[in-house]
Amino acid sequence: MSMEAALQTYFTEAREMLEDMEAQLLEIEHQDADALPETLNAIFRAAHTVKGSASLFGLDGIVDFTHVVENLLDRMRDGDVGVSPELVSLLLRCQDHIATLVDETEADGEVSEDSRILSRALIVELGAYLDEGAGSASDTSGLPAAGKEVEQAHDYPEDENDDTVDNDCWHISLRFGRNSFRDGMDPISFLRFLENIGTVRHILILDDWLPDLADYDPEDCYLGFEIRFMSSATKKEIEDVFEFIREDSDIHILAPYSRLSDYIDLIESMSEESDRRIGEILIECGALTEAELAKALALQAAAEEADQSRRLGEIVAQDDDRLTPVVDAAAQKQTQMRDAINRKQKSLRVDADKLDHLINLVGELVTAGAGTFLQAQILGNAELIESMSKLNDLLEEMRDASLKLRMVAIGATFSKFQRVVRDMAADLDKEVDLAITGADTELDKSVVEKIGDPLMHLVRNAVDHGLESSAEREAAGKPLTGTISLNAYHDSGNIVIEVGDDGRGLDPDKILAKAREKGLVGEDQQLSRAEIFDLILRPGFSTAEQVSNISGRGVGMDVVRRNVIEMRGRTEIDSAPGEGTTIRIILPLTLAIIDGFVVGVGKAAFVVPLDVVQECVEFSEVDQTERDGQTYINLRGNVLPLVNIRHRFGVQGERPKRRSVVVVKAEGQSVGLVVDRLMGEFQTVIKPLGPVFTGLSGISGSTIMGSGEVALILDVQGLVQQITRGERTAANH
Amino acid sequence: MEKTVMIVDDSASLRQLVVLALKDSGYRVVEACDGVDGLSKLDAGRVHLIISDVNMPNMDGLTFLKEVKKRPDTRFTPVIMLTTESAADKKDEGRAAGAKAWVVKPFQPQQMLAAVNKLIQ
């Protein structure tokens, strides 16, 4: 692993920690007193980890600031500083600021001047709380006072592990083999390589084996090294640096926070050297303090005298009050590291592109399987058909399983809104709770990525316009605190996401009046209740009499609609006056698979998304009427505009006598597609069109049929829009 | 200073992989397709590190290694031997002849770069 990669891991990890920190901070205000200590501890841990790892990489900009935050959190954890909404707000701002520091460091390698200034300003604010805490605390050393320069934060003593501070490095003992030079193994190269995965804090070259002139062979290697090495690498990674000299050289690697007994083992394992000398070396390069070594050697001697076989580390742990916490802390640290590693190993980070590629391949495999099955049927070999159908079942299971790989819980998306709701409520002077249910509901990652924006608009709109002001609520006899609810669940192959509020509700009469005023609805046009509510998602519609700067001018709401439609989803709105509004987004579980209805025109096949298909009727040219270049038929008394797929896509070939009309509905408008053949339902994996085709209207993707032929997926939405636009243009003539 | 690495292997694609792995990090790479070719190209200029396959036509890797260790101008040059897991006896012979660095095939480009860096960075 390179330093770069390790650093990358750090940035990812820091962001996760900060998200966690934010979530926990938002918890605090809604929490019982007995749950508080654990929450505070979790917040402290997040800050501590962000700071601790940053210091491994020498990211001072992050360390200096986060350290002060960590101090304050430590005080809060100890109960020296009380929790207040103002303090939580400050900590949220600090958390944002740390995230900025992390982003800047990743982008530019350092923290911007603006951020440094903000760091100082925030430290002043934090200082006020630290001072307050100092009144009740016995020890304030190491806490920067308000207004102090950030740089001074460097000299803090490590509060909780004073005794282990010297041991936060790896300790590496190297004794090179006599033939190292002859074998081309120069210590310089290995030591330089070591710098790739960490920082050599101190290196001590040992001349103990250098012989007298008479015995000296200039091609022999007599060198040894003791190294204090600061690194986040694993022991394996450090060992690997020396893999080529492992067999001929003597290499010992001790982890940070190793027990004293490990050092004693090291001392004892260096058989050629005296214990005393090794001890001195360990002190000289800073691995052990003199006191620790003296204690260790004395205890070792005492233990030998008493003929006790107990290991020295245990003796130290039992007999020495001062050292006990050190050993415990070290052991605890190791346990924590192990736990973290275990946790990480339970899940695996996979590049999303790789997953997409896999799903694509599996999709093609299913298609190829279907094609082979077809061939088997043509051949009529019963055994082949039998085994092919087994294979196909497995392939389909495999496709479902691979699609599941890309499913993620929506919870993380939902919990981002905690902050949005909180900030907006403060700005609007409303009291708002966010109730989240169904956070475990899983949906395709590609859907999750696209749903964030629409949800943001809906939530903002609900807080801003949906909920009444506190005064209004009080007058209406409702609880002062309004509730915004986010909910998700699966419903027959779809995922449903609801954004609800318990606010004033929608007034259908008002909406309709406004829509008429704006010319969105004709004067005599009759609309159902659902259709009226649907108007609020139309472009250019806003019912808010007061346009606030938060949710804007209703611009966002039509974005919601557009995004949802792009995802082949739809929206539903429920509302009751005085009780609130719920907007429901209904989406396919995955964007990768489509339930299609296959139609044939000439030799070409087209796929119509099944969910827009209303019915199929027989086509007769006689019933067709034409006006302004647009053809229509009369469908049970209603005018149905037609799209002749053959003409629309210039399909060649003879026109059959019998043709069909597939009635599809989109954007509230029904349209008939004239096709040659109906070929039935077909579940298929969508392949996006290449960039060459992005300008192509009426087509949204392609898929490969069981026969191996390519079928184009019709963009029904687009086709319908073209017709409605065409009608408007025609009407204007 | 630009350092020169020689890759001796009868597989052109493997040599290509090694070139790819090393050239971005500033190494000059000399390619040779077998031991004989390798020895003649060693005459052409200084090489700081040699990577050699074991199983090659004309002159196999172990013979080549022993020749390299005899030549006064290359005898201390580090050698990385490429091996498959199964060739344990060859490895013992190679180690005895002075090849201490062994990389198992197949390897990732960055593994090879790391191995080279460990020896001549």
Add this chain to the structure above:
Amino acid sequence: MLQVESRDGASHVVLEGELTIYQAQDLAQQFLPLLDKDESLVVDLSDVSDIDSSCAQLLMLARRHCQARGHQCSLVNHSQPVIDVFETLGLVSWFGDPVVLPGEQGSGRRTQSGQTEGESA
């Protein structure tokens, strides 16, 4: 590789060019006899273009040999490649000779007189 000049009761040695394992044998033959002259040594490293651990080790031996006999063995005018290698190996503080470094004083716990606490070794 090396030029010697005797003046003021000390041998002034100028080392030149590459000092690697390939030169170690020759360097030892030319340099180590100077240690028998029983006088102090000043070793100029300004023209050393490359040095590896084997030749650095030879300098360590020289220093220790002189000190044991009460003579000085000072290294002067370190070239950049020498400084780089000395820093990597922890030799800047082992030798303790003043090293001209941009912005940093390279000397550790030893003084120029070469009095060492590592002699107990």
